Amino acid sequence: MLACQNLKIEFDRKSVIKDVSLEFPPQRITAIIGPSGCGKSTLLRAFNRMHDLTPGARVSGLVTLSGKDIYHKDEDPVLVRRRIGMVFQKANPFPTLSIFNNTIAGLRLSGLRNRALLKEAAEKALVDAALWDEVKDRLKSNPMSLSGGQQQRLCIARALAVDPEVLLMDEPCSALDPIATAKIEELMFRLRERLSVVIVTHNMQQAARASDRTAFLWMGELIEEGETEAIFTTPKKSMTEDYITGRFG
Amino acid sequence: MSRSHQLRKLHGRTMEALCLLAALAAVAPLFAFLWHLVSMGAGALNPALFTQLPLPPGEVGGGLKNAILGTLLVVGTATVVGIPVGVGAAVYMTEFARPRMAATLRFACDVLSGVPSIVMGLLAFQVMVRPMHHFSALSGALALAFIMLPVVVITTQEMLHLVPHSLREAGHALGIPAWRIASSISMRAAAPGILTGAILSVSRIAGETAPMLFTAFGNPFLSLDPKAPIATLPHTIFTYAISPYDDWHRLAWGGALILVLGILGATLLSRFILWWHQRGLNA
Numbered sequence: 117m118l119a120c121q122n123l124k125i126e127f128d129r130k131s132v133i134k135d136v137s138l139e140f141p142p143q144r145i146t147a148i149i150g151p152s153g154c155g156k157s158t159l160l161r162a163f164n165r166m167h168d169l170t171p172g173a174r175v176s177g178l179v180t181l182s183g184k185d186i187y188h189k190d191e192d193p194v195l196v197r198r199r200i201g202m203v204f205q206k207a208n209p210f211p212t213l214s215i216f217n218n219t220i221a222g223l224r225l226s227g228l229r230n231r232a233l234l235k236e237a238a239e240k241a242l243v244d245a246a247l248w249d250e251v252k253d254r255l256k257s258n259p260m261s262l263s264g265g266q267q268q269r270l271c272i273a274r275a276l277a278v279d280p281e282v283l284l285m286d287e288p289c290s291a292l293d294p295i296a297t298a299k300i301e302e303l304m305f306r307l308r309e310r311l312s313v314v315i316v317t318h319n320m321q322q323a324a325r326a327s328d329r330t331a332f333l334w335m336g337e338l339i340e341e342g343e344t345e346a347i348f349t350t351p352k353k354s355m356t357e358d359y360i361t362g363r364f365g
Numbered sequence: 366m367s368r369s370h371q372l373r374k375l376h377g378r379t380m381e382a383l384c385l386l387a388a389l390a391a392v393a394p395l396f397a398f399l400w401h402l403v404s405m406g407a408g409a410l411n412p413a414l415f416t417q418l419p420l421p422p423g424e425v426g427g428g429l430k431n432a433i434l435g436t437l438l439v440v441g442t443a444t445v446v447g448i449p450v451g452v453g454a455a456v457y458m459t460e461f462a463r464p465r466m467a468a469t470l471r472f473a474c475d476v477l478s479g480v481p482s483i484v485m486g487l488l489a490f491q492v493m494v495r496p497m498h499h500f501s502a503l504s505g506a507l508a509l510a511f512i513m514l515p516v517v518v519i520t521t522q523e524m525l526h527l528v529p530h531s532l533r534e535a536g537h538a539l540g541i542p543a544w545r546i547a548s549s550i551s552m553r554a555a556a557p558g559i560l561t562g563a564i565l566s567v568s569r570i571a572g573e574t575a576p577m578l579f580t581a582f583g584n585p586f587l588s589l590d591p592k593a594p595i596a597t598l599p600h601t602i603f604t605y606a607i608s609p610y611d612d613w614h615r616l617a618w619g620g621a622l623i624l625v626l627g628i629l630g631a632t633l634l635s636r637f638i639l640w641w642h643q644r645g646l647n648a
Contacts, residue, residue: 169537171464198540208531212553222539225549271535278539 117142118163118200118282118312123177125158125167125336132158134336135177140282140329145304145313147327147344149320151359155336156316157205160284163314164200165193181281198222201280205287207267209259209274216255218270222278237277245273246303265296272303283307285315289322301326320360324348332356402622409619418587419601425612429620431587432601436624438589439502439581439597440571443509447570448563450510451517458518459525460533460547471522478515485511486576494580502588502595505581509570516569520562524555557642561635568631572624574599598624 118140125133133155140146148156158167165186167173179186186196209218217224219238228234238255242248247269251262259270268288275283285304289297304313304326317323323330324344331341332355340347340356351357358364417428454474458467489508494500528551536546552559577583582594583604589595598620605617 164538166534166537169534194540194542196540197538202538204531204534204538206531208529208535210532210535210550210554212550212556221536222541225536225539225541225545274535274539 117182118314119180120162121178121180123159123162123175123179125155125162125176126174127170128172129174132336133162136333136336136338138331138338138341140312140314142281142312143308143310144328145308145315145326146329146331147323148314148316148331148333149318149323149359150333151364152318154333156318156333157286158336159333160286160314160316161202163282163284164197164202166202168193198226198278199280200282200284201275201278202284203268203271203275203286203288205290207264207271207291209262209267209270211258211260213259214256215251215259215262215270218259219273219277221274226278241273241277242270244276244307245269246299246306247273263296265292265299268292268296268300269303272300276307281311283311283313285313287316287318290318297322320362332359334359402618402625406618406622409615410622414616414619414623419585419616422608422610422613427612427616429596429598429601429616429623431584432596432598432620433623434587434589435502435581435584435595436571436598438591439505439577439595440509440567442503442506442591443513443570444563444567446506447510447513447566448517451514451566452521452559452563454514455518455521455525456547456552459522460551461543471519474515474518478519481575482508482512482573483575483578486578486580489576490579497592499592500580500582500594501592502581503591505577505595505597506591508576508580509573512573512576513566513570516566517563520566521555521559524558524562525551527558528554557638561639564631564635564638568628571628571631572599574603 119138121137123133123136123138124131136159138146148159150156161167162175163179163186165175167175175187181196181199185191186200209215210221213221216238219241220228220234223237224234239248242251247266250266251257251270254261259267262270268291272283272288289300292300301322304315307313308328315323315327327344329342330344330347332339332347332351332353334355340351340353342352347356348360351360413426414428415433416430417426418430420427454470458470462470486508488511489504493504493507497504532550532554533546536550537543541550577597577600581597581600583600584594584596602617602620602624605613605620608614
């Protein structure tokens with residue numbers, strides 16, 4: 117299980133995330149909601165050590181996966197990211213690699229050479245991402261020829277091919293139309309059976325219909341978290357109620 | 366139409382005409398130079414120019430085989446050294462270095478690219494010719510490598526900067542090691558641009574004359590020994606052009622034409638690579 121305790125994140129000494137503690141149970145979809153600039157994406161990126169790549173970023177507190185501190189000095193961030201995958205707001209397939217090679221990029225560029233294994237992994241990941249039927253006849257094509265929604269599902273397939281335990285999704289549908297969005301949400305429900313999904317969204321309807329648990333973040337602080345149904349029907353804090361009813365944000 | 370409006374229009378027209386004139390003046394030397402080069406050099410262009418060695422002064426005929434091969438050897442050696450080092454440095458600066466380190470290195474390269482080529486020749490003289498006690502093809506190649514390095518670093522870095530950061534992020538998020546992201550994602554996406562920059566830097570050094578004066582030194586005979594003095598096209602053109610012999614003047618024009626055609630060819634090749642790549646992306 118992925119969890120964080122007293123997590124604080126600063127950029128050049130400016131505090132962005134203040135003392136957040138959360139748990140992301142396996143086989144659950146957790147949505148992180150909150151107004152723009154509240155630190156949703158910043159929080160999400162702490163879970164696979166993406167802030168390591170940003171000069172001036174400082175993460176303190178504890179982030180654990182199966183009880184082990186992923187920021188421990190003996191933990192290799194490269195290996196951490198293989199266990200905790202990520203999908204970004206804007207679909208970002210590698211334009212110089214074919215659809216097939218995009219799917220297995222994580223495996224191949226980490227040193228897996230066996231053709232048969234790679235082929236098997238590619239098919240499995242594309243089936244898991246509900247993209248196989250649409251691309252099986254053009255695996256050698258350029259991914260840029262796919263539609264926006266297909267590109268995003270390719271990015272999900274690419275993340276799944278590495279077989280992570282947790283999938284982080286940073287507003288994965290914000291650039292997609294409702295049909296493509298519905299496909300991704302359907303996919304999330306299927307993925308839930310084997311991993312935990314954390315999704316950042318600014319779309320409250322999406323959080324309400326496509327998540328099991330919801331965490332409401334405001335100005336870098338965790339205001340409230342719990343079962344999605346409870347958050348949306350009987351929030352404990354008035355601020356949560358104001359936000360989900362559209363009174364601010 | 367009011368008078369002031371017409372005056373303003375006239376003013377606009379005049380300024381446009383003046384700018385057009387300036388633009389024509391800017392490209393006029395190109396045409397003047399091409400005209401001279403072709404009219405003077407075309408007469409010297411024959412198989413002998415490529416296959417024969419220069420004759421002693423006074424004898425008519427001969428060619429520039431030694432200088433052509435010498436230029437290929439010296440520029441080739443400089444390229445083999447300069448491009449990998451330059452590309453490697455740019456990859457380090459863009460993909461691995463901390464921002465302050467990258468900015469410092471970039472500043473050093475900007476300074477280096479402004480250093481006159483003769484000074485680079487002097488440096489090669491100091492570090493290679495003097496310790497070895499004689500001029501050599503190798504020292505000429507070293508001088509050219511010094512000159513091309515900042516050019517390669519700067520163009521490669523520009524090309525790597527064009528690769529969207531989101532691709533590198535995607536690579537990191539998949540748990541791909543940093544060196545693999547640099548080589549298989551960033552460099553691969555920037556490859557056509559890097560290649561174009563490399564070709565342009567080769568054509569930039571192919572015509573360098575000043576640093577050759579006290580490194581490669583020149584050689585009237587055919588030599589492919591890297592440790593011996595060697596003839597190069599630009600230096601041979603210089604020597605022949607200031608000589609008092611008409612036939613050497615003819616050879617100098619011929620050599621100049623070969624050099625310019627080579628550089629023009631390289632520029633066209635680089636344009637073609639970019640065009641071909643763009644076409645591939647749009648298809």
